[in-house]
Amino acid sequence: MxxxxxxxxxxxxxxxxxxxxxxxxxxxxxxxxxxxxxxxxxxxxxxxxxxxxxxxxxxxxxxxxxxxxATRCLGIGNDPVTGVDLSKVSAAGMAMIIKAAYDTLFNERAAAKAASAEVAG
Structure with a gap:
């Protein structure tokens, strides 16, 4: 071993x-x-x-x-979609990305629900 x-x-x-x-x-x-x-x-x-x-x-x-x-860059390799070097993304940046992802996804879901309610109503 x-x-x-x-x-x-x-x-x-x-x-x-x-x-x-x-x-x-x-x-x-x-x-x-x-x-x-x-x-x-x-x-x-x-x-x-x-x-x-x-x-x-x-x-x-x-x-x-x-x-x-927050100030540490913990990423390894490149983003598989964009090719961005993940070793240059800080933990604080990662937290910002997660918060922005939630905001975007929540608003997309709200818009889909509203559109569905308009069609049903």
Whole structure:
């Protein structure tokens, strides 16, 4: 067995690895204070010869405030759609993107509901 340089991955036996995967990621925002934090909820997943096996077990929660990581650029590689270098996007920028995505998607849904109500009414 070889040990991984990534602490999320550990070799269990030849061809069998365990990897902590954040299946749920939550961004919490307090509009009164402007504070925000991110909670990563991960469970260990097993891979046998590179094939994913069903997960089991409890979540391991890693929580940090956005202020603690705001200036850090944590992206790796390029955006698969735009080609933008993700290593240049800060955690604060990521939070802005998520907030803008919510605003856009909420308004699109509201417009679709309104259009549907007009057709039905």
């Amino acid at each position: 070889t040990e991984s340089a990534n602490a999320r991955i550990r070799a269990l036996a030849a061809g069998i690895t365990a990897e902590m995967i954040a299946e749920q990621t939550h961004l919490f925002y307090n509009p009164q204070s402007g504070a925000a934090w991110i909670s990563f909820q991960a469970r260990e997943s097993i891979f046998v010869n590179g094939t994913f096996q069903a997960t089991a077990g409890d979540y391991d929660v890693l929580q940090v405030t956005v202020d603690e990581i």
